[in-house]
């Protein structure tokens with residue numbers, strides 16, 4: 001047996017683990033990253049990147065009607081799903097190679113294999129023991145397989161299975177509440193599937209601004225996607241004409257017939273990590289950490305999907321946590337800012353939310369003021385026919401501090417970065433209202449929403 005001693009060992013080479021390892025090495029540490037499957041993790045190989053790639057294609061299809069309105073000839077709109085998948089897989093392969101060479105260039109040692117905590121200060125992998133001063137756990141989450149009767153049927157799939165399908169299913173039911181199901185639903189519908197979305201919640205995106213969520217819901221329904229809220233799956237049974245899915249709805253129970261049922265619900269994967277060897281409990285729903293990403297075990301940090309409910313499973317949160325954990329592990333001081341948590345839905349139009357909703361701000365004890373600016377009144381929004389777009393700014397009434405920004409519209413995932421900066425820098429409504437955003441851009445609506453909150457909008461009657 002050989003034994004190596006590292007300043008920092010990172011277990012899991014996904015969205016959180018890779019930046020954690022690079023940051024620790026930048027700070028002078030001897031660092032190893034252990035990955036049991038593919039570098040880049042879920043995000044790069046089977047989630048954000050492949051589905052982001054599909055969404056770009058889906059957005060192009062969705063923009064054809066605007067092109068037609070502008071007089072462009074868009075007659076040949078056939079699509080070739082296998083070409084899409086081929087480009088996607090080549091891109092992912094290219095990115096994976098990029099990550100591997102980046103880690104090596106930054107001085108991080110890559111260990112391939114499934115790691116397990118053997119005892120305090122030691123991880124076992126491939127029959128060897130790797131000793132560490134600090135450990136960063138970054139093993140992500142796994143699919144939470146549904147448990148209704150019939151869920152074992154081959155027709156019930158997760159997002160990995162969908163990526164392996166050679167063509168979109170003719171009829172599909174998507175179940176759950178994660179933002180990705182709306183993105184996947186829209187892509188599939190545009191690529192020819194007939195899509196039914198089912199959620200137990202009263203409305204889609206139940207934790208986000210009602211205005212934004214209802215506009216997304218309308219947009220998806222207008223495209224022909226059937227949305228069933230307040231509904232549960234009772235069971236599923238395969239018959240000659242397809243999978244019969246029995247639903248308990250708020251009205252009468254009903255059965256829908258589809259070819260596939262997709263669920264993307266996930267849970268933190270704490271099993272088989274050897275947590276018991278450092279006095280942590282693998283039976284918890286997720287690993288608890290403080291804002292420095294420290295677990296209750298001394299010298300052991302945890303980041304990403306492993307550390308929270310699935311409403312907090314986002315790549316950027318995993319990466320931010322990774323950098324914070326690495327800095328603390330290397331003796332620096334860093335902490336997560338809970339205010340800047342950003343949520344995005346990559347549909348067309350996109351939804352993007354940062355910071356507190358009105359409801360959360362009131363619950364946190366603020367006297368709240370909300371300003372909004374519809375993109376249908378923004379000149380660039382008019383060019384883009386942004387009929388459903390809107391920007392909402394939530395602020396504290398007494399000092400005007402911006403607490404949250406919520407939007408739906410083209411490019412919202414990019415525009416939210418500006419809002420994020422305002423929240424991070426503790427900007428006020430006055431600061432935002434006086435920003436000279438370039439014209440014509442949708443960002444101008446951020447300033448207008450702030451002015452509306454101050455009772456002095458320029459372009460809203």
Ligand SMILES: Cc1cc2nc3c(=O)[nH]c(=O)nc-3n(C[C@H](O)[C@H](O)[C@H](O)COP(=O)(O)OP(=O)(O)OC[C@H]3O[C@@H](n4cnc5c(N)ncnc54)[C@H](O)[C@@H]3O)c2cc1C
Nearest residue numbers: 012014015016036037041042043115140304305313314315
């Ligand atoms: C369909 C879908 C679409 C999504 N789209 C987006 C999006 O657009 N934007 C976004 O922000 N988020 C998105 N997410 C969520 C995002 O993918 C995750 O939040 C993110 O990947 C979490 O990063 P992580 O580092 O915690 O875990 P992961 O990226 O899952 O990485 C964990 C790594 O640890 C490895 N591992 C696990 N156990 C061991 C072990 N014992 N030894 C060695 N290695 C191990 C795994 O193989 C894996 O590579 C999406 C998720 C899904 C399901």
